[in-house]
Amino acid sequence: MLSLTGGVLGLIIGAVLGLTGAGGGIFAVPALVFGLGMDIRQAAPVALLAVGAAATLGALQGLRQGVVRYKAAMMLAAAGAVTAPLGVQFAHWLSPRWLNLIFVAIMLVVAYRMFMSSRGSQTQDDLADEPARVCKISKDTGRFVWNVRTATTLGSIGIVSGLATGMLGVGGGFIIVPALAHFSELRMHSIVATSLMVIALLSAVTVFIAWSHGMTLTAPAWTFVLTALVGMSLGRVLARRIPSKMLQRVFSITCVAVAALMLMRNVG
Structure with missing residues (x-):
């Protein structure tokens, strides 16, 4: 029964990640906490x-x-890899209660930002196309124009996302996607794809650290991991068919609901 639950949850989490490039980690931890009975450190x-x-x-x-x-x-991931071990250490220092509260606070902030973004008259693609203040894109190549400000900005984003990844297991996409949309001229489809590569690299570093500290996976956990791959493929296909504003609003409402459940569990 737990393996079936893990499979369904993994499918959903993978689909969310494929749709948004940012939300998989936010929902993965609560899914494991409520669905498979793990505490936040295990999840x-x-x-x-x-x-x-x-x-x-x-x-x-x-x-x-x-x-x-x-x-x-690679720059974002390299900067994040420096702070991810510190985040893992913070997770061991803090009690599960405090980790839950931090997680709830982050979910509410993400929900607010996503909902406010959905109310704007412009689409996320339009926002990403506005002139950047820092990280400019070459009109000839479509790639970043590299300078000190670009490198510093991307490095700072990586540092923050690495800390969150190590401490809470959230992947960092919820930081990377809005930050790149705000500071760069990248189009949204490129932001999401770049965010996914950073998440993959940062997750590999953090999982390696966790494995070296004795992490083990049960059968339901492995089922969760494998079905998330299937969900990702489905999410990438569906992303082309769902209006971004609708997706943002559903995402933000779900974030608030899950945060409320996490908070009630913490209080209880």
């Missing part, structure tokens, strides 16, 4: 393994399509 590395594997599949698709900005992704 975080399993969630990362599932999200990282699914993100790898999505990133490979993006690389074939030529929309991944791989140099930027």
Whole structure:
């Protein structure tokens, strides 16, 4: 029964990641906590393994399509790899209660930002196409114009996402996607694909750290990981057919609902 539950949850989480490039990790941890009865410390590395594997599949698709900005992704991941071990250490220092509260706070912030974005008159593609203040894109090549400000900005985004990845097992996409949309001139489909590559790389680093600390996976957890790959493929197909505003609003409402459940569990 638990393996079936893990399979259904993995399918859903993979689909969310494929649709948004940002939401898989946010929902993966609560899914494991409520669906498979794990505490947040156990759930975080399993969630990362599932999200990282699914993100790898999505990133490979993006690389074939030529929309991944791989140099930027490697810089973001390298910066995140520096702080991910610190995040893992924070997760061991903090009690599960405090980790739950931090997770709830992040979910509510993500829900608010996503909902406000959906109310705008412009689409996310339009927002991503506006002139960037920092990270500019060459009109000739479609790639970043590299300078100190671009490198510093991308490095800073990577540092924050790495810390969140290590501490909460959330992948970092919820930081990377809005940050790249705000600071760069990348189109949204390129932002999502680049985010998936960063998530894949950061997840690999953090899962390796967790494995070295004795992480083990049960059969339901493996089922969760494997079906997330199937969900990712479905999500990437559906992403072309669902209006972005509708997707953003459903995502934000679901975030609030899951945050409320996490908070009630914490209080109880």
